[in-house]
Amino acid sequence: MGRFHRHDDGTAHSHDHDHDHDHDHDHDHDHDHGDHSGYATGTERIEVLEAIFAENDNRADINRNAFEAHGIRALNLMSSPGSGKTTVLAATLDELAGEFAVGIIEGDIATDLDAAKLEGRGAQISLLNTNNGFGGECHLDAPMVNRAIGGLDLTTLDLVIVENIGNLVCPAEFDVGEHAKAMVYSVTEGEDKPLKYPVMFRSVDVVLLNKIDLVPHLDADVDTYISRVREVNPGARILPVSARTGEGMSAWFDWLRDFARTT
Amino acid sequence: MHELSLCRAIAGVVKQHAGDRRVDVVRVQVGALRQVVPDSLAFCWTIVRDDEDMPGAELELEFISAEVQCHGCGQQSQIESRFSVACPQCSSADVAVVRGEEFLVTSVDVA
Numbered sequence: 622m623g624r625f626h627r628h629d630d631g632t633a634h635s636h637d638h639d640h641d642h643d644h645d646h647d648h649d650h651d652h653d654h655g656d657h658s659g660y661a662t663g664t665e666r667i668e669v670l671e672a673i674f675a676e677n678d679n680r681a682d683i684n685r686n687a688f689e690a691h692g693i694r695a696l697n698l699m700s701s702p703g704s705g706k707t708t709v710l711a712a713t714l715d716e717l718a719g720e721f722a723v724g725i726i727e728g729d730i731a732t733d734l735d736a737a738k739l740e741g742r743g744a745q746i747s748l749l750n751t752n753n754g755f756g757g758e759c760h761l762d763a764p765m766v767n768r769a770i771g772g773l774d775l776t777t778l779d780l781v782i783v784e785n786i787g788n789l790v791c792p793a794e795f796d797v798g799e800h801a802k803a804m805v806y807s808v809t810e811g812e813d814k815p816l817k818y819p820v821m822f823r824s825v826d827v828v829l830l831n832k833i834d835l836v837p838h839l840d841a842d843v844d845t846y847i848s849r850v851r852e853v854n855p856g857a858r859i860l861p862v863s864a865r866t867g868e869g870m871s872a873w874f875d876w877l878r879d880f881a882r883t884t
Numbered sequence: 885m886h887e888l889s890l891c892r893a894i895a896g897v898v899k900q901h902a903g904d905r906r907v908d909v910v911r912v913q914v915g916a917l918r919q920v921v922p923d924s925l926a927f928c929w930t931i932v933r934d935d936e937d938m939p940g941a942e943l944e945l946e947f948i949s950a951e952v953q954c955h956g957c958g959q960q961s962q963i964e965s966r967f968s969v970a971c972p973q974c975s976s977a978d979v980a981v982v983r984g985e986e987f988l989v990t991s992v993d994v995a
Contacts, residue, residue, distance in 0.1 A: 791886040
């Protein structure tokens with residue numbers, strides 16, 4: 622990638638001027654690739670300094686304001702695929718029915734399978750398929766949630782839970798207008814996940830350590846899972862539960878009640 | 885994994901500033917703690933720039949290393965690991981991120 626050029630005295634050499642921008646080390650040098658004066662090339666440099674998430678974050682604030690205008694608390698629920706988010710939600714809706722009016726924004730790439738599982742449990746459900754555009758999306762962002770809010774009657778709700786797309790990477794980056802983030806992390810996923818996906822694990826206020834009923838069948842112990850979460854997020858509430866048997870779920874319901882009542 | 889939507893967001897920022905002018909270069913700063921895969925971002929950009937009517941726009945990435953201020957031992961240090969923000973001095977996870985979460989368009993060259 623050297624730049625070969627010839628000087629007036631006839632010498633020629635190649636500068637080792639490696640501008641490979643696709644690696645991880647720090648680039649503290651100036652990226653002046655030639656004339657930016659605007660005279661010779663006709664180009665002009667415009668300083669921008671704008672966060673790429675700014676538009677998403679503005680829309681997230683609009684969503685949050687809409688929730689708050691109706692006294693609603695919103696929770697962003699995230700996890701990997703198959704961790705048990707929907708099972709947790711079904712048990713949660715059954716528990717809270719009659720106590721809180723709950724709206725669910727159900728993120729799903731292409732199906733209504735999760736929404737169908739949650740029907741008939743007293744909650745309003747707004748299904749949000751994300752397979753528009755090219756290739757589908759791996760997360761919910763604020764504009765998508767904004768559209769889904771239109772499928773809920775906010776005037777009647779106390780609590781909105783956004784069930785995000787199953788994915789430990791992308792959803793962590795996008796504020797959708799929630800007041801808190803929770804995640805479901807099941808013991809079948811392996812105890813190394815907090816270290817592999819620290820951005821997600823650092824972003825959440827509460828971790829439901831799910832499927833603890835399977836611990837006797839696995840080479841796993843709950844304390845190791847908890848300490849691995851603590852390594853990346855010392856402040857998170859960690860609640861060992863089994864959404865299937867109901868073990869530990871009362872602590873989650875209590876957390877959610879406190880959250881929903883906070884103003 | 886979400887580089888395609890990131891590229892669309894980058895194009896949105898660029899358009900606000902460039903208007904109808906031809907865009908030659910887009911400079912983006914990426915902190916080490918952002919879950920951005922550079923090769924994937926570069927590839928997605930080649931798709932999105934055509935779609936967004938800026939086919940000649942080159943994407944230049946500048947990487948910012950991560951630094952944390954440790955609440956345990958009080959030291960500020962650069963972190964080398966991609967996977968952990970724990971303090972390299974004392975291994976505490978009780979840290980504040982000082983640098984490394986940047987993700988912004990710093991400048992554009994337009995004609």
